[in-house]
Amino acid sequence: MQAVSKKRLPRAVREQQMLDAAVTVFSRAGFHDASMDEIAARAGISKPMVYAYLGTKEELFIACLHREGTRLMEAIVSAVVPQAPRAPVGSAAVIGDGVLPPDEQLWRGLRAFFTFVGDHRDGWSVLYRQARGQAPFATELAAMRSRMVDVVAGLLARVIAAGGRQSRPADVMAMAYALVGAGESLADWVVDHVEESPEVTATRLMNFVWLGAGDLLRGATWRPPAGGYQ
Amino acid sequence: MQAVSKKRLPRAVREQQMLDAAVTVFSRAGFHDASMDEIAARAGISKPMVYAYLGTKEELFIACLHREGTRLMEAIVSAVVPQAPRAPVGSAAVIGDGVLPPDEQLWRGLRAFFTFVGDHRDGWSVLYRQARGQAPFATELAAMRSRMVDVVAGLLARVIAAGGRQSRPADVMAMAYALVGAGESLADWVVDHVEESPEVTATRLMNFVWLGAGDLLRGATWRPPAGGYQ
DNA sequence: GCGTAACCTTACGCGCGAGTAGGTATCATC
């Protein structure tokens, strides 16, 4: 028999096991259709333990959200910033003063992002498919998302400044939103298409975005024909 | 008293009232936390009626999904195609043979899209915030989304062909995915920021996308530096 | 004016799953 980990384990270890199980189950079933019993079973533990360590179902979900979100952020930041990051994760300053040229920063960020999604499909699902919508979590997620957007917007602003041009904050913000959205959408694509490599996906988006951004930053502007489209 | 619609109403009318109520409630509470009683109450009717007309909670939600999705599609198609559309909604052929130049088509589509979202915030929420994730609806939504992507991809392909260039389908598809994702993301922005006009948002995205696409279609390509980034 | 079909109601059954009470085994340590 040699039972598999029938031993008692310290709290910290069990908590991670529970979170692993929870992420898996939540990502498959969604918040409501996931049962605490199933999560407990998959973690090789009984239900009251989950309540003792991680609290309510809602608190458990938020814990998942936090862990996965932090991991994602860390993966991206440590890819973009050459040395080990010292400043707190998510602060725009970390990236703002990086020594790498902006296009390389962007590409590294994208590659890290798609790599993370490819390696943590379940985590990604929990974050961006489940948390959307459900009232208590939406705000939590929105906060994380807006950290992402700020980082990207900071990067774009820096590119623009480097080109010696002016830019209205609202425009930069919109660009950042669009870029983040494009990334999320392609991430979904990556989740469902195992064969696509993160590198290729990152390069594709980089092309799409950078060349667009390039033109914009050089001052080019598309606009409706003078008469307006009806 | 002159009771407000205490009268009996024909089925078709009641069904629409129920769907209106359902969309509102679902969008606020999410699928699971919405109660059939509340939906019935808001529709000014009692619960068994809902079951009699629209069936199960799940079926009701799908009905909402269909109605809102169809409306969105129709809004876009009828904006892009000059005359009243005759071909079935969502078929790529409707757009493929349009007489308008591609940039105008794209801009009209985007404007119609953001206008719809601005005017039907609840409907949009139901579609893209709730249906994501929940197993039974995800496929339903994915189908609609992929119709959108196909339409956009068709448009892009047409642009490329018009420029006399070749393109690999996978690249076009990825571009379409990115564009749709960017649109969705900006749509969320629009939902939460009432002050932003659909026109402005559409123009912003158009700039971002078209200038990017323009470069790409002219054969420009961004690529990592020869040595590769580490 | 009467049958009948469609509209609409009140009032309930019942399963499912979140959360808990209360108890047992193992470890650490002195």
Add this chain to the structure above:
DNA sequence: GATGATACCTACTCGCGCGTAAGGTTACGC
């Protein structure tokens, strides 16, 4: 080898809300 603490369990309660049974009431055909 007692004492405390921490890891862990079985077996329950209980509320919530989906879905329905059974019965009233209005409109319309003839």
